[in-house]
Amino acid sequence: MDWFAIIKKFYADGDWTKDQVAAAVVKGKITPExxxxxxGEPYVEA
Structure with missing residues (x-):
């Protein structure tokens, strides 16, 4: 599954917040990069 493409689309469509995208980093679905x-902002660990 291409999590990057899926999450990118959700964020672009306004369905996901930055916090939700950050949670995907924590869960290992996408990288900080x-x-x-x-x-468009650097990832900062909580």
Missing amino acids: QYEEIT
Whole structure:
């Protein structure tokens, strides 16, 4: 499953927040670099 593409689309469509994208990093579905590509902001660990 291409989690990056799925999450990117959800975020672009306004269905996901930055917090939800960050949760995907924590769960190992995407990398911190992919978070930055999706949101346009660097990933900061909570």
